[in-house]
Amino acid sequence: MSKTVLITGGCGFIGVNFVRLVLETRPDWQVVNLDKLTYAGNLESLRDVADHPRYTFVRGDICDQAAVERLFTEHAIDTVVHFAAESHVDRSITGPADFIRTNVFGTFSLLEAARNRWLNNGASPVEQCRFLHVSTDEVYGSLGRTGFFTETTPYDPRSPYSASKASSDHLVRAYFHTYGLPVLITNCSNNYGPYQFPEKLIPLVINNALAGRELPVYGDGGNVRDWLYVRDHCEAVIRVLEQGAAGE
Numbered sequence: 001m002s003k004t005v006l007i008t009g010g011c012g013f014i015g016v017n018f019v020r021l022v023l024e025t026r027p028d029w030q031v032v033n034l035d036k037l038t039y040a041g042n043l044e045s046l047r048d049v050a051d052h053p054r055y056t057f058v059r060g061d062i063c064d065q066a067a068v069e070r071l072f073t074e075h076a077i078d079t080v081v082h083f084a085a086e087s088h089v090d091r092s093i094t095g096p097a098d099f100i101r102t103n104v105f106g107t108f109s110l111l112e113a114a115r116n117r118w119l120n121n122g123a124s125p126v127e128q129c130r131f132l133h134v135s136t137d138e139v140y141g142s143l144g145r146t147g148f149f150t151e152t153t154p155y156d157p158r159s160p161y162s163a164s165k166a167s168s169d170h171l172v173r174a175y176f177h178t179y180g181l182p183v184l185i186t187n188c189s190n191n192y193g194p195y196q197f198p199e200k201l202i203p204l205v206i207n208n209a210l211a212g213r214e215l216p217v218y219g220d221g222g223n224v225r226d227w228l229y230v231r232d233h234c235e236a237v238i239r240v241l242e243q244g245a246a247g248e
Contacts, residue, residue, distance in 0.1 A: 001128070002028040006077045008062050008110065009084030010034065011041035013196045014134070018081065018234045023052055026238070032075050033057045034068070035084070045195045062106035065113060072117040078124045080131045081237060082110055085165065087136070092161035103164035104171070107133065111175045119179060130241055132184040133172040138162035139187065143224040149187075173247075182246035186237060193230035201225075 005022065009015045010033030022029050035041045037059055049055055056075070060067050062084050071077065084106060086092065086099040111131070118129045140149040141156030157163040175181040192202045205215050 096160035107168035
């Protein structure tokens, strides 16, 4: 089925890989990439697809609701894959305000634009629309002895970053129960792979090792992390879009 997909944060690490995968594997999908191009967004990562006939890049802020609503109208958006987020835990500790603004208010702006376009205006058949919110497993707290979470694990965020993502998860879920907006939520673990921002752990350790610098260890070194290859994650997101049940 053809789709016109708004990908937020498509110049970020996971977004870049998702844009590439969609253009490569879904010939009936149009891609609109909305990215503010902050420190973590790199337009160069998509230079070779910039002129692709099914790809459009728009520089903008997800918190600018008027601009977001124009995008929904101008491009007849029927699908949203919401990657855009402030996502670095240490940055959230030193400067939490940006995390609240982007992760909470930015998600609210997108939800409102989708509600106005799909439900209030009836511009797209709502049963064919999907709003997929990409979240994190950090909303569930710290990994314990079991080393995994499930979808029924209670929320227990431990940083301003994870608290802001938990807040946005609840907003997305509320728009399903309150308005019937066809939402989906995914909670992934740490991603690694091509185009990752160099401050993240794996590229940071590799670059430090190559340069002969010390390797950083968080806390006392006892933390547990689960790692997911970014293309596997992107393939899963496409599968959820195509097969997932709204509200789950």
